Amino acid sequence: MKPWSAPTILLAAAALAAAAPSAFADSSGKWKSSQETYDKVCAYCHEANVGPVLTGRKLPPEYVRAIVRSGNRAMPAFRPTEIDDEILAGVAKLIATSTAK
Numbered sequence: 001m002k003p004w005s006a007p008t009i010l011l012a013a014a015a016l017a018a019a020a021p022s023a024f025a026d027s028s029g030k031w032k033s034s035q036e037t038y039d040k041v042c043a044y045c046h047e048a049n050v051g052p053v054l055t056g057r058k059l060p061p062e063y064v065r066a067i068v069r070s071g072n073r074a075m076p077a078f079r080p081t082e083i084d085d086e087i088l089a090g091v092a093k094l095i096a097t098s099t100a101k
């Protein structure tokens with residue numbers, strides 16, 4: 001995998017921080033659906049050449065959940081207060097069963 005340049009990562013982090021108040025959850029503090037979470041959080045990097053493409057790779061759901069909870073280098077970790085277990089399980093399933101775009 002190609003190394004992520006510091007400027008790219010800083011830009012992405014800054015952009016995500018700016019988007020965060022509206023990006024994380026609705027007024028009830030919960031995501032409506034796993035699809036919405038993927039579209040608003042994961043796609044922000046993973047469909048924008050900041051993170052590797054996730055769809056169509058049959059990534060195991062356990063792997064996706066582990067990376068999301070613990071993070072990995074430039075990949076930020078998300079706490080259960082940000083993405084709860086139920087929504088995350090749905091996101092992982094969605095990625096695992098997705099086809100390449």
Ligand code: HEC
Pocket residue numbers: 001004012013016037038041042043044045046050051052054059063064067068072073074075076078083091
């Ligand atoms: C701020 C940008 C950003 C966001 C938001 C983000 N990721 Fe990532 N993700 C990355 C980057 C960058 C990597 C590559 C990390 C590395 O290998 O250095 C990565 C790696 C991953 C990997 C490992 C991919 C592989 O090829 O092994 C998975 C799985 C993953 N992310 C899932 C998710 C999911 C699910 C979400 C949404 C809940 C998400 N990410 C949100 C930036 C992001």
